[in-house]
Structures are given as C-alpha cells and as structure tokens.
Amino acid sequence: MASITNLTYKLLSVKHLCAVRNLIEEHFTSTFSLGVYLNWTKEDSIPAYYPRIESFLKQGNSLGAFSDKDAKLRGVVINVEHDNNERIKYDETLHISEKTDTINRLMVAIGVNQLSEILGTKKFWEMRMGTVHPSYRRKGLMPELIKRSTVLAKQRGIEKLVRFQTYNKALKEPSKMDGFEVIRHIELENYLDPVTGQKVFSGMKPPNDVQVLIAKTLT
Structure with missing residues (x-):
C-alpha cells in the first residue's frame, strides 16, 4: 500500500511543467466538486486554467x-503569490465556456478578486489546484504538502495562506482545519448566479454543499 513515507518532496520549477500538467489534467478535474456537478470536462478546464501553470511554477x-520508486509526481500544491498582472491575465482567459464562467462567478461572489482587501495584506499565497x-489519496499526502507549504511561506515572509473549498466540514468541524479559519462561506443551495438568476449549484449534496474561503495566519 502506498504511503507518504516513500516520497521525496521538492520545490517545483518550470522543468517540472510536464509532470505537473499531466498530474493536474488527469486527476484534478475529476475531484473538483463544482466542476463534477456541472460536468466540467478536461476540454472545458484546460484552456482556462492549465496554460497558466508555467507562470505559477x-x-x-x-x-x-x-515517488521514490519511479520518480513520478504523485502530489502537488500550486502556491501563487499576489500579482495584479496575473489576475488580469486570468480574467482574459475566461469566457471560454459557460461552465467555466459559472464557476468563476461563484468565486467572484465569495471574494477571489478582493483577497488582499479581505485578508488585510498582499503578502499571501493562494493555494490552487x-x-x-x-x-x-486518504494517506495524509495533501496535509503534508500544506504543512510544508506553511513552513516555506513563513521562510519567505508570507503572512497568510488562503484556499477555496467546496466543503461544509470547514464550518462543522473547524478543529480539523489545521489552523485554517473560515473567512467567508456561501450556502450553495441558496446561491443565485448573477447572470442567469438560477440556483445553479442547489443540487450539490453534503459535504460538498458549501463554498468556503479559508485562510491561515502565519505571523
């Protein structure tokens, strides 16, 4: 059985781009709850998000x-520092598909475009993809990557880490959030898309029925 003890952790660079893209393209879309609900496929998501991975790296x-056995990438967390120019480039990639736009409008509603104001600092990393x-999975690998990201962020003078999750346990079981606190949340049953006026995510089931913005203070 695979475990986190047979892994080597590395700081990623553009030389790892192919491995990172392959892992994300094959396995991120299938676990992204909002996308799964909308039947958001790789074909929908790749044009909008994945070409930007290089700039993040x-x-x-x-x-x-x-993996120590075959040197293949088995887990990744993309830590993105605040950059207004990056946000402009991101906005320019939108409108590729209605599904992508629908997801983005929810992200805007919870505060993706005002993170520095919400957090009270520009010294933060947004943890993506x-x-x-x-x-x-379910062996502690993602918590380990988050733990190591926390250490790295502190070393680099970052004040906060921020994540978006579609997960009601962030509200119901805050003791298990490893120092992250809920800053904002949206009950998806009640969310109205500002363009269509429809409750586009009202059918999502627990525990994936609440969209949360969570942050961890490092200082």
Missing part, C-alpha cells in the same frame, strides 16, 4: 511529492 513557491494521484 516560475514563482518558485509550489511543492511536489515524487492541489492534486494527489488516486493511489496516494
């Missing part, structure tokens, strides 16, 4: 876990 903040290979 260039920041030198992301971490990967590699965290992905673990299926054979390593």
Whole structure:
C-alpha cells in the first residue's frame, strides 16, 4: 500500500511543467466538486486554467511529492503569490465556456478578486489546484504538502495562506482545519448566479454543499 513515507518532496520549477500538467489534467478535474456537478470536462478546464501553470511554477513557491520508486509526481500544491498582472491575465482567459464562467462567478461572489482587501495584506499565497494521484489519496499526502507549504511561506515572509473549498466540514468541524479559519462561506443551495438568476449549484449534496474561503495566519 502506498504511503507518504516513500516520497521525496521538492520545490517545483518550470522543468517540472510536464509532470505537473499531466498530474493536474488527469486527476484534478475529476475531484473538483463544482466542476463534477456541472460536468466540467478536461476540454472545458484546460484552456482556462492549465496554460497558466508555467507562470505559477516560475514563482518558485509550489511543492511536489515524487515517488521514490519511479520518480513520478504523485502530489502537488500550486502556491501563487499576489500579482495584479496575473489576475488580469486570468480574467482574459475566461469566457471560454459557460461552465467555466459559472464557476468563476461563484468565486467572484465569495471574494477571489478582493483577497488582499479581505485578508488585510498582499503578502499571501493562494493555494490552487492541489492534486494527489488516486493511489496516494486518504494517506495524509495533501496535509503534508500544506504543512510544508506553511513552513516555506513563513521562510519567505508570507503572512497568510488562503484556499477555496467546496466543503461544509470547514464550518462543522473547524478543529480539523489545521489552523485554517473560515473567512467567508456561501450556502450553495441558496446561491443565485448573477447572470442567469438560477440556483445553479442547489443540487450539490453534503459535504460538498458549501463554498468556503479559508485562510491561515502565519505571523
């Protein structure tokens, strides 16, 4: 059985781009709750998100876990520092599909475009596209990547880490959030899409029925 003890952790760079993209493209979409609900496929998601992975890796903040047996990437967390220019580039990639736009409008509603104001600092990392290979899930790999990201962020003078989750246990079981606190949340049953006026995510079931913005203070 795979475990987190047979892994080597590395700071990622553009030389790891192919491995990172392969892992994310194969295994992120299938676990992204909002996307699964909308039947958001790789074909929908790749044009909007994945071409930006290279610029994220260039920041030198992301971490990967590699198998000692075959040196393959088995887990990744993409840590993205605040950058207004990056946000502009992100906005320009939208409107590729209605599914992508629908998800983004929810993210805007919970505060993705006002993170520095919400957090009270520009010294934060947004943790994106965290992905673990299926054979390593539920073995503590993602918590380990988050733990190591916390250490790295502190070393680099980052004040907060922030994540978005579609997960009601962040509200119901805060003691298990490893120092992250809920900053904002949206009950998906009641959320109205500002363009369509429809309750587009009202059918999502627990525990994936609440969209949360969570943050961890490092100072």
